[in-house]
Amino acid sequence: MFILSLTYTAELSDVDLHIEPHVDWVKDGYDRGIFLASGRKNPRTGGVIFARGTKAEIDEIVATDPFTVHGVADYQITEVAMTRAAPGLEGLTE
Template sequence: MAAGGFRAEGHLCLILLEYVRPLDEVDALMKAHVAFLERGFAEGVFLVAGRREPRTGGVILCRGIAEDIEALAQTDPFVTGGVAEAEVVEFKASFAVDALARLAK
């Protein structure tokens, strides 16, 4: 298992967040969401995160299998606060730039 009890096994996932409430409600939960992201990065589960353009949600690249990442996504304050819905897409990387190549193994 990877850090924080997450099984990596060479799998990667995307958490696709879609806002379902107005941005002022999203912004009210931003501090808690950032703390959630910081924990995920500290545990080595989150690799890259950012907002969608246009600002309709966010994307988080994670190391782990869908079952674990789905459970984690459901604890995101945006999701628990009802301002966003999360979809988890698991994939096995076949190609990557050199800087990310170790994640594809």
């Protein structure tokens, strides 16, 4: 599994110009079975996505995020080998 931590690199007004396409991009990630969970950071400085796939697939999908394309956010990608999960979240483990 991968943790995608994105941090805004532009003013929120610039980020907001790309919110709708980004939300569509996130929906596509869920539809493709790649994204498992996602949400905004609090305070609103970026977001976090839990994803599955290969490193190459993750790199490819991150490169197509409108936030990446328009240079308003940077991603830190961390691979995690989950070995335990709470009941109901077993799908997060490998």
